[in-house]
Amino acid sequence: MKTTAESKKAQNIAEYIIYLYQQEDLIRSFQGNLAEIRQYVVSHFPVDEKEKEEIFLWYKSLRDQMEQEEVLERGHLNEARMLVRQLSELHWSLLKRDKTYFETYQKAKPHIIQAVMDADGQDVGSEVQICLNGVYGLLLCRLLGKKVTEEQLKSVEAFGEVLSLLSYYYHVQDSIPKN
Template sequence: MLIADQKKKQNICEYIIYIYQSEELLRAFDFNFEDIKEYVIKHITKLDEQQQEEVIKWHKDLLDVMTKEEVLKEGHCSWAQDEVDNITTLHEQLLANDKEYAKTYKNAEPHINENLKIADGLITNPIQICINGIFGLLLLRTRGRKVDDATKQILDTFGDVLSYLAYKYKAVSEV
């Protein structure tokens, strides 16, 4: 099973972030699949040669979508955005009907609202704010940058929201 398929099945939020990471990987290597295979895919030790080819094909399919949707330089493709929309719908349902989720979200809400203000209308979706925050944290960590404790606490609340959504999404998807 492909890494992407596994993530989509097990944790939809991780799947979205995996797509974001893959888009950034393609951009960082200037869409050169030989270099991606040599410097990235070959170093994923748990993949045999056939699986490596499947991962390359998945990334080529992603590039096709990015090209069609004109997000080669920045932004995210519909594979990710469709899933963000799905979990946003779930978020709205849970907010109205799940007291535990409402409590989890309320804990993150002041930080989400602050980030929505900073986004100045470019991002209006609170769940997108959470995903972007966690993705940003991963980017910082891959670049060896540290995150201060206050920021980490904020991002932990975003992670709590996304974890709850992923858990509920998986439960609903398995029905």
């Protein structure tokens, strides 16, 4: 678990954020009950007992952090929110100075606008948050066996392209031209 999280964080920051969302929801599905998480999640990992204990301790740490930050019932960890904020700042910066990113964003923009309209006045967060929610929403639909429309697939594909490029720039931002 820990290595999965660390490798996602090092390779694709958007994937890492979505992974955190998934783990938060998994912990919530067990109401933070560590005994059940050990029994129904950790025990099924095809690894030795030492690694299972490390995985369990990672879940315990994440659950404790959720409890401390008062997001055990809803919301996201401070780390995830901070990373979304950083990606949002990078997003606005790239829109002004990177033609490839701007063109990729333009493809996603109609879907972002539609997501805002579909929210019917509810706060949907930043454009980056909308993209993350769209991709995570598709993941949840697939996990739950729900039907996904062609339009949903198109929007998630556009969101994924934005997030992929944004993640790339996040990891190489020291080398981004500062026009």
